[in-house]
Amino acid sequence: MMTTTTNERDVIEVEGLRMRYGSTDVLHDVSFGVRRGGVLALLGPNGAGKTSTIEVLEGFRMRSAGRVDVLGVDPARGDEQWRARIGIVLQSWRDHAKWRVRELLAYQGSLYAAYSVPSIPRPWMVDDLLAAVGLTGQAERPVGKLSGGQRRRLDVAIGLVGRPDLVFLDEPTTGLDPKARRDFHGLVRQISHELGATIVITTHDLDEAEHLADRILILVGGRIIADGTSEQLARQIVGHDEVRWVQDGAHHTRSVADSTAFVRELLRRDESGVSELDIRRASLEETYLTLVREAELAGTAPLETELEGASR
């Protein structure tokens, strides 16, 4: 039996994580912790390193450097017992199209029976799980005949059938319509509440991260450029104003914390060359996009958004 050293606070501890594919670094010095029962969103544009990060945490990818601890274990050395405590919700379940929903869940669940412990009986009883994810009415339907939203609920059920302590959801709402997406958010919140599991979700969508997570990490180019609760992000990032102007025939846009000082300096340097000056308070989404653009342009330097007192 594996000994577990996780303290009551952090289910995931990552310090100085680096990862490379071949000779290209895709994660640079990534550090964060996730407390038990928390919902963490990894937010960032395509290629930011979200999937690479969670694949290291899941034990599917080897890191190049850094310390990683998941449920008290280094994922590179996690055994079956450790794996049984982790649920992974993959992009839509395409296999077993002819299996019925109940049948597939019963089969998947049977794989966890050996890992049942008195405090956590495994697997989750199929009928209870079907009710929890809202698929009771589809229990006898073949998997191939479910709608996109129902299929995604089944993906979640498959990820949860072993009653995991920690659940990873990789871009779970891709391809869902707005209503199905909203329903899915409700489902994840409910599961987090009822199961008490720690949840890590990756997404491109700021709105999704805001709805679901009590902690958001923004990754760009393999680096964390912002880290905090959605309130902290809103307070800190929305505090930026967007300044637009034309100078030497070129359009410029900058997100700045103090637009008065910025504009004063801009005009001091080139009063006659600046025209069409426009200042507005950016929305959280606009500022997120500006931060991403600036981080991508800067290539390396972390931005000024390290948030104080981010909950861990």
Ligand SMILES: Nc1ncnc2c1ncn2[C@@H]1O[C@H](COP(=O)(O)OP(=O)(O)OP(=O)(O)O)[C@@H](O)[C@H]1O
């Ligand atoms: N198997 C691989 N071999 C080489 N490079 C890879 C491999 N998988 C990912 N990468 C590169 O690693 C970087 C991070 O990719 P990753 O999939 O972690 O990003 P992501 O944030 O999950 O992106 P997306 O939102 O597009 O899924 C990208 O530049 C990608 O091209």
